[in-house]
Amino acid sequence: MQLLKSLLPLLLSLTSISATVYNFEELGALADDDSLDTAWKNGALINTTLATLTAGDTFVFPNKTFHVMGGLRSDDLSDVTISFDGTLVFSNDIDAWPKNENGDVFPSLVFNNPKNVVFTSSGKGTLDGQGGKWWGLPGIGYLRRQENRPRLFEVANGENILVENIFFLNSAYWTFWVHNVNGLEVRFCDIEARRTEKDKHTLIDITAFNTDGYDVTGRDVWIHDCTVWNQDDTIAVKDDSQNMLFERITASGVGLTIGSIGASTVKNITFRDCHMHNTYKGIYTKFRGEGGVIEDVTYENIVIENPSQWPIWIGPAQQSDSNRLCAAHPCSICWPTVPFAECNAADSQYKNILLKNITVIGGKMSPGVIMGGTSQGMGMENIVFDDVVFQDPSSKPWGDDYYKCEGVTSGVAKGKTWPVPPCFDDQTDKN
Structure with missing residues (x-):
């Protein structure tokens, strides 16, 4: 970079x-x-x-x-x-x-x-x-x-x-x-x-x-x-941003965030050497609408301790833009715990997203949500998890799958990554 x-x-x-x-x-x-x-x-x-x-x-x-x-x-x-x-x-x-x-x-x-x-x-x-x-x-x-x-x-x-x-x-x-x-x-x-x-x-x-x-x-x-x-959001990279580096940051809140992004392109963003103690969310990228692109993003050397919500979220924005707190814009903050709460994927693109040497210790919820758009030409391409390791992950709410994972065109898990998102190609070193 x-x-x-x-x-x-x-x-x-x-x-x-x-x-x-x-x-x-x-x-x-x-x-x-x-x-x-x-x-x-x-x-x-x-x-x-x-x-x-x-x-x-x-x-x-x-x-x-x-x-x-x-x-x-x-x-x-x-x-x-x-x-x-x-x-x-x-x-x-x-x-x-x-x-x-x-x-x-x-x-x-x-x-x-x-x-x-x-x-x-x-x-x-x-x-x-x-x-x-x-x-x-x-x-x-x-x-x-x-x-x-x-x-x-x-x-x-x-x-x-x-x-x-x-x-x-x-x-x-x-x-x-x-x-x-x-x-x-x-x-x-x-x-x-x-x-x-x-x-x-x-x-x-x-x-x-x-x-x-x-x-x-x-x-x-x-x-x-x-x-x-x-x-x-502890850090929020917003619409039409390029060439940004965030490093040696101690952060606790609703994530090291890109978004929410609308119909614009965000590219060449790096987070590295960060520590997140008792944070709410960990790694968080989000689209609020259609037609956007988030590409060439690296999260590297991140330690996330005891997150109280999602350690990793790559998908639609989990938010409400009204006084109806459980409204889905496009994904409800009440999802998936509140009945009838919705989480709608955004028809936007994720491309070339690398998570490398990520350590998550403990946590109250499953490792995460990876949710891309389902329309042709949208969704997620070249998503790589390399040494993304959870220590004592929760199985709530995704059970043995650990991740909600859909809309991924090409995703690869490498190195010591565990658990592997179920929609990824498992190329990990199982030894």
């Missing part, structure tokens, strides 16, 4: 330009004041300062706690550094949060069309979304607000972006959403979204729906040496 070019030239170029350093507190921001009035004033000051930055400038949030109102926005930043040395706590006043004329909330912090921008910290800065108020009571909060909740950090149409040393805490909705990017490196960052401090995804925790970790689209993305503990 062609890796990203080093972003070191970007850093060197920023230090070589005549620069002004803007200190948030020295500009008049109030620290350690959680009043709504201060949140509005601090937020307005951020927007004003972002609009004044020019090439070579640095905007520093010093190592203190600043309460801010969301709806922060910057357009067309170029060749600047933003250093979150302290903590930004976003308001949880839902009624006061800025909205458009349709009542849709604005993101907490969004950067449109940035180029050669570094988001960093001298230590480990924090962006705190205070998501608990937005999540509401388990289950009830989602039915009330559904997905009308603010994303924490968003970059749109960026080029040559570096994000490092930042802690993204309790986002109300998607945590990190960088889309249509051309050149992105994320390193030494952490994401956490929890209702409780338990070392597992309880039924209460998992109702912090849509708290995605690193969601990305575009080209040439490298995310490495990061952590995620959340209640949705």
Whole structure:
């Protein structure tokens, strides 16, 4: 896989330009004041300062706690550094949060069309979304607000972006959403979204729906040496993405994910050297509709410990896009445990998918679901499991088959792979 070019030239170029350093507190921001009035004033000051930055400038949030109102926005930043040395706590006043004329909330912090921008910290800065108020009571909060909740950090149409040393805490909705990017490196960052401090995804925790970790689209993305503990996709590669590498990531949530993908092509994606402790799902690729292609994908050197749901899922998206939680869009999250719940294969293509050196330890459910489309020219082609090994797998619900496996045109199991999906050609070393 062609890796990203080093972003070191970007850093060197920023230090070589005549620069002004803007200190948030020295500009008049109030620290350690959680009043709504201060949140509005601090937020307005951020927007004003972002609009004044020019090439070579640095905007520093010093190592203190600043309460801010969301709806922060910057357009067309170029060749600047933003250093979150302290903590930004976003308001949880839902009624006061800025909205458009349709009542849709604005993101907490969004950067449109940035180029050669570094988001960093001298230590480990924090962006705190205070998501608990937005999540509401388990289950009830989602039915009330559904997905009308603010994303924490968003970059749109960026080029040559570096994000490092930042802690993204309790986002109300998607945590990190960088889309249509051309050149992105994320390193030494952490994401956490929890209702409780338990070392597992309880039924209460998992109702912090849509708290995605690193969601990305575009080209040439490298995310490495990061952590995620959340209640949705830990990483989500979305539509029309190519040339992405995710490595040395500790993740626990609803999977190292590609999807959900519609009628677009996603290719040349690699996950490697990742550890998933007490995760919900493990490896997860999904289509939400027809006409899409996911190809040239590698999952390598992945350890999945005690998954509470599917360790491996390659197939349709298991989700509901409505307040009917068991609706199938296209596969119900209630399937197969709830009677009459449906799981419908998507007429899209999987091609050249490699799982290599995957270890799954324990788990509450069968090894997985491999479900391709059944229309001519769709389905799954060249799916390879090489040393995909389960230790003490559950037989629930697929019994001795271990996998739900259908719609596979060509699938091969190699090396020490066990158990072998029943619709694969068994070429394993049985000795």
